[in-house]
Amino acid sequence: MTAVEARTVIELDRVDRYFxxxxxxxxxxxxxxxxxIVALLGRTGAGKSTALHMIxxxxxxxxGTVRVEGLDPYAQFKELRxxxxxxxxxxxxxxWRAAWENVALGLEILGFDKETQRSRAIEWLENxxxxxxxxxxxxxxxxxxxxxxxxxxxxxxxxxPALVLxxxxxxQLDHVTSKALRSDFTELVRRLGKTCVLITHRxxxxxxxxxxxxxxxxxxxxxxxxxxxxxRRADAAWLETQHAAIAAAMGGEDExxxx
Amino acid sequence: xxxxxxxxxxAGLEPPAPAGAERNYFKRDLFASIVIIALxxxxxxxxxxxxxxxxxxxxxxxxxxxxxxxxxxxxxIVTTILRLLFAVAFSLVVGSLIGVVMGIVxxxxxxIKALVVIFTGVPALSxxxxxxxxxxxxxxxxxxxxxxxxxxxYALNVYxxxxxxxxxxxxVVETFRPSRWQVFRLLILPHIVPYVLMTxxxxxxxxxxxxxxAELVSVNTxxxxxxxxxxxxxxxxxxxxxxxxxxxxxxxxxxxxxxAEKRLLKWRPEVSVR
Ligand SMILES: Nc1ncnc2c1ncn2[C@@H]1O[C@H](COP(=O)(O)OP(=O)(O)O)[C@@H](O)[C@H]1O
Ligand SMILES: [Mg+2]
Numbered sequence: 017m018t019a020v021e022a023r024t025v026i027e028l029d030r031v032d033r034y035f036x037x038x039x040x041x042x043x044x045x046x047x048x049x050x051x052x053i054v055a056l057l058g059r060t061g062a063g064k065s066t067a068l069h070m071i072x073x074x075x076x077x078x079x080g081t082v083r084v085e086g087l088d089p090y091a092q093f094k095e096l097r098x099x100x101x102x103x104x105x106x107x108x109x110x111x112w113r114a115a116w117e118n119v120a121l122g123l124e125i126l127g128f129d130k131e132t133q134r135s136r137a138i139e140w141l142e143n144x145x146x147x148x149x150x151x152x153x154x155x156x157x158x159x160x161x162x163x164x165x166x167x168x169x170x171x172x173x174x175x176x177p178a179l180v181l182x183x184x185x186x187x188q189l190d191h192v193t194s195k196a197l198r199s200d201f202t203e204l205v206r207r208l209g210k211t212c213v214l215i216t217h218r219x220x221x222x223x224x225x226x227x228x229x230x231x232x233x234x235x236x237x238x239x240x241x242x243x244x245x246x247x248r249r250a251d252a253a254w255l256e257t258q259h260a261a262i263a264a265a266m267g268g269e270d271e272x273x274x275x
Numbered sequence: 276x277x278x279x280x281x282x283x284x285x286a287g288l289e290p291p292a293p294a295g296a297e298r299n300y301f302k303r304d305l306f307a308s309i310v311i312i313a314l315x316x317x318x319x320x321x322x323x324x325x326x327x328x329x330x331x332x333x334x335x336x337x338x339x340x341x342x343x344x345x346x347x348x349x350x351x352i353v354t355t356i357l358r359l360l361f362a363v364a365f366s367l368v369v370g371s372l373i374g375v376v377m378g379i380v381x382x383x384x385x386x387i388k389a390l391v392v393i394f395t396g397v398p399a400l401s402x403x404x405x406x407x408x409x410x411x412x413x414x415x416x417x418x419x420x421x422x423x424x425x426x427x428x429y430a431l432n433v434y435x436x437x438x439x440x441x442x443x444x445x446x447v448v449e450t451f452r453p454s455r456w457q458v459f460r461l462l463i464l465p466h467i468v469p470y471v472l473m474t475x476x477x478x479x480x481x482x483x484x485x486x487x488x489a490e491l492v493s494v495n496t497x498x499x500x501x502x503x504x505x506x507x508x509x510x511x512x513x514x515x516x517x518x519x520x521x522x523x524x525x526x527x528x529x530x531x532x533x534x535a536e537k538r539l540l541k542w543r544p545e546v547s548v549r
Contacts, residue, residue, distance in 0.1 A: 096452065
């Protein structure tokens with residue numbers, strides 16, 4: 017990849033965010049290029065979600081600038097309609113909507129007709145391996161936790177956004193479910209060439225999924241940057257060294273539940 | 276790809292609830308109801324043998340009276356049902372809107388809440404008397420009484436519903452950058468449906484009785500008014516006949532609400548398990 021040619025999708029420039037006198041994010045600068053999968057890695061409370069909220073445009077930086085596709089996501093909130101979507105740690109499905117209707121939520125907001133909504137939603141459910149009329153029509157309470165999270169990811173992808181943001185989307189699932197979902201998701205995002213920022217507090221998840229890892233130490237300050245390639249991912253010795261270096265930069269490995 | 280369904284998908288497939296279960300309950304309940312109705316009818320009949328007709332008329336006499344009502348006075352039944360349904364529908368819409376405004380427009384909340392709480396404290400009988408002073412038309416009187424009593428119930432319950440709306444859901448809908456109207460239609464409206472239905476379910480019986488009472492006190496048409504007339508004429512079989520019809524109307528509207536609840540809340544685990 018030639019960095020010169022790639023388009024910048026996200027740019028943070030010396031961003032601070034305070035809550036009262038308490039800094040959650042300090043002097044954070046980074047770029048994310050088109051088609052990249054970037055992990056923001058840090059301990060709970062490091063300020064990852066705060067950084068993500070600023071990229072989403074729901075939180076204003078105290079200082080510095082945030083740009084998404086060249087726009088200010090906070091001031092130009094509506095202009096980014098359909099350009100980015102988010103999946104969270106918990107599935108946040110609307111309980112009164114069947115699986116496909118949840119997936120179609122973004123399309124409905126963007127004004128697509130019912131027919132398109134339904135066919136696209138079903139297509140995206142298929143992409144996250146939920147198939148069959150009876151599953152597509154299930155309500156959230158009739159689905160397992162893993163399936164709900166799959167629906168939630170399909171909902172984020174269904175509007176065909178340029179940018180997908182994930183805040184600990186795999187952290188609340190059991191080991192096996194989480195692993196299957198992580199590899200399915202990474203494969204899908206790579207195939208589609210989507211730009212993706214994923215937040216995690218788990219070093220192994222970041223090493224497994226991301227092209228680039230930004231390690232944040234509280235309050236969110238860039239402590240280390242690691243580039244991951246397919247070759248490196250296959251190299252056990254490299255992974256081990258990096259794991260140790262990242263843990264040191266984070267200020268110790270974090271095994272608590274994410275927040 | 277031959278095996279697209281993974282174990283997780285398969286694990287999500289639960290067997291459908293046995294379809295027979297509900298019908299068995301229905302049969303059992305129906306049987307019990309018939310037994311109780313027969314016992315009441317028998318007790319009334321036995322009493323009528325020893326009591327004068329203005330204390331307790333016989334079952335046959337009462338049955339005759341009901342048939343007469345259905346043949347000649349049915350317009351009063353229709354009137355009462357329409358008054359009830361119209362007032363409930365109006366209160367539902369207005370009360371829910373007030374509840375939504377209370378929940379969304381934060382500065383308005385304490386004021387509207389105080390108003391609603393004070394209104395709920397006013398006895399129904401006072402509203403009935405006010406209505407007689409304030410309104411000449413009979414429809415206005417009944418409508419006012421019902422609306423003023425029912426609106427606070429909807430407002431308070433829907434307000435509670437709005438407060439219970441999770442910020443997680445608001446945030447996820449907001450990620451798609453909807454218009455305000457879309458937030459209302461896609462998030463708030465479906466979210467308050469259960470609260471509106473629960474409120475309707477809990478007030479509908481009360482509202483039906485209140486309609487009859489309001490008619491008795493303030494107007495001369497409708498089931499309540501005819502019941503009052505029968506009482507004036509010392510027509511005990513008339514009073515009992517109208518009472519039985521009121522019970523039937525009451526159960527009928529409750530059944531309609533229960534049906535609506537089942538249809539509209541099929542996404543809720545609580546309802547589908549019942
Ligand atoms: N809305 C808020 N108000 C006050 N403090 C907050 C708020 N959101 C986050 N914080 C604080 O900012 C810090 C970073 O939080 P967060 O971004 O959620 O971390 P992470 O997602 O990395 O676990 C924490 O100390 C947290 O208490
Ligand atoms: Mg977080």
